Amino acid sequence: MRATGIVVEYNPFHNGHLYHFQQSRLKTKSDIVIAVMSGNFLQRGEPALVDKWTRTKMALAAGVDIVIELPYVFATAQASDFAKGAIYLLDALKCTSFCFGSEEGSLNAFHHTYDLLSTKKADYNAAISNLIKQGISYPKALNEAYKLISAHSTIPLVDLSKPNNILGYHYIEAAHNLQAAIKPETIQRVVSNYHDDVKTNETIASATGIRKALFEEQALAPVQHFLPNTSYNELVTWKEHQQAFGSWEQFWPLLRFTILRHSKAQLATFSEVTEGMENAIWNAAHKCETFVEFMHSIKSKRFTWTRIQRMLTHIYTGFTREQLKQFNLPTYIRPLGMSKNGQAYLQSIKKDLQLPLISRVAASKGNDMLELDIKVTNLYYLGLQTTTSQKLIGNDYRTIPIIR
């Protein structure tokens, strides 16, 4: 059986994801599609709308064959580490290819860009440092430095100001650095703008747009036509049972408490909290009563919104820079769910796997990376702060991979 891999968050699984996943299967002529999916905290530094099990159900219902959890360490890291963790897992799972959505759509442009930046690495890095010193954010500096380096290029290159192009570039870079056997492939995204608001005459919108509509309207109906029915029904069921969706607004009382419980010096020990941001965070948390107010108070040109949110994620979960240093690559493969075909595929490759395949977490005491996943899952449920969500503590010990 031939397998392709995709890297996803499915927050929530929508029609655009469905398109990407179906095209990935077609384009790579694969029998099996394996999704490496973030757990309950995401790369944008946010708690997921619904937990990883519910998002796994959405993916399986849409036809994804296997969902593997991307450990917290990578799921909430900056793009290069996020990509490294995901591609490493897909390669470990013997995928022939991985297939990412991009604004660009042509793989050649990615290869050219990778070759250009590898050749001019020193110049590129010098330009980035220089731009950061001028006080602009890291992603902006990357993009500006890239423009400088690529100014006189005559071959087609990727526009690295687009978010999915950036991620795609990191996937390709990761595959190179890992010397992985897995081959990249890309599909053009059908939604042109990542942050677009939802438009009522279309059936595809970005997850960001869908979440925004959902929180602004405080209702599910307005986003229904952007989602497969199975996804929509999972959201409805979740809302009925948990009474709340995951968001920083919902988690704010616990986040604020956690910030106020620490000194500025302690805040500076958490992953990604650097360059005095502990002061801004500490001061603003004392003054601001809502998360939005708090974010607007600490936002600066220096850091992107998502980078700041990742700082907050690590403060919330108590994840320090020292801890991060202990981890390099994923140490286990943890399936969250699979189809019958997916199950057969895993059986067929099982004996050749270099990493342990973990279906029951109770059997894996002493694995720090996995214990961290279990811990942050608990902190996610507590963050929802509803009567039912409190009952989900320890859920990772009780839940085995979903078979569909």
Next chain:
Amino acid sequence: MRATGIVVEYNPFHNGHLYHFQQSRLKTKSDIVIAVMSGNFLQRGEPALVDKWTRTKMALAAGVDIVIELPYVFATAQASDFAKGAIYLLDALKCTSFCFGSEEGSLNAFHHTYDLLSTKKADYNAAISNLIKQGISYPKALNEAYKLISAHSTIPLVDLSKPNNILGYHYIEAAHNLQAAIKPETIQRVVSNYHDDVKTNETIASATGIRKALFEEQALAPVQHFLPNTSYNELVTWKEHQQAFGSWEQFWPLLRFTILRHSKAQLATFSEVTEGMENAIWNAAHKCETFVEFMHSIKSKRFTWTRIQRMLTHIYTGFTREQLKQFNLPTYIRPLGMSKNGQAYLQSIKKDLQLPLISRVAASKGNDMLELDIKVTNLYYLGLQTTTSQKLIGNDYRTIPIIR
């Protein structure tokens, strides 16, 4: 002006406190009564029912002349350190005497007991160690060892199985150890049993009984006749504004989150968390959905309920054993409120004070002990988890001593 000192928590201020305070003034023939009062966390390891400002108002309304905050470091410490901090402050405030309520009622018995235990210190300590090794709690071991040492004594001694006698003993010991000029005095308590339930045909009940009735009945009326009207009115006003009283049940979501956010090894760094209690606390917090269930799950013969609650207090506030080591004696005098007479008294002794008199905390950056008081005050308000209580963050910066 002649001043006497009392050590109080006023949680809440009730008729028994009124009697003790009035008798203290009479017995010591003092013009001024100064109460050293715990802030928002108490020696029993609990959040206070209402905040320190409200309890200060109750005390001033009843006629107490000056209320001084006992810093968190001492207010939530074991009895000997609690007593040391309190007596040191009253001595620093030039009180001629301090006057404590006791089951015993005779000062001579305390002096005899102190002399006996000082003389037989080595035997006493050996007996305590020996008893603790047999797995009984520290306070029980103290009492049993004391019985052994005092078995053949013919002079009247204090019964150290009674909670107020124990505290009284520690006050006297503290005064000796500090070589303080201040002289002890005692008054017999009119409620014989500290943990008595409230009795409807009486007007004096213990604070424990009052709190119990208040939480069980979920109403204020049943405790009204145990409180001066001014105290009762303060409780009513607090309830109207804050919608909740401070209790571990109320704080439990934040406490549980904090426990689950830490590893067992991290829990063991907090003050008083020793002898593997981090394991019991961590395990139980994963399983138990209510505070009562949690406490019953971790209670053992080894530790008293209050000792365990103090562990939880320090976990909640993030106060470590390492931090505790930095502190020895109070480094400031912080009045929370005073009468006109109290104000005149403070004016009269001001120039002779060895400690800074702090009315505005903003002026005292860099004082770790004071910053801790401000921090735990904020964490207290967040613990109430109501809309109005969130607005009280930073209250210590905005509130100046109450003048009545």
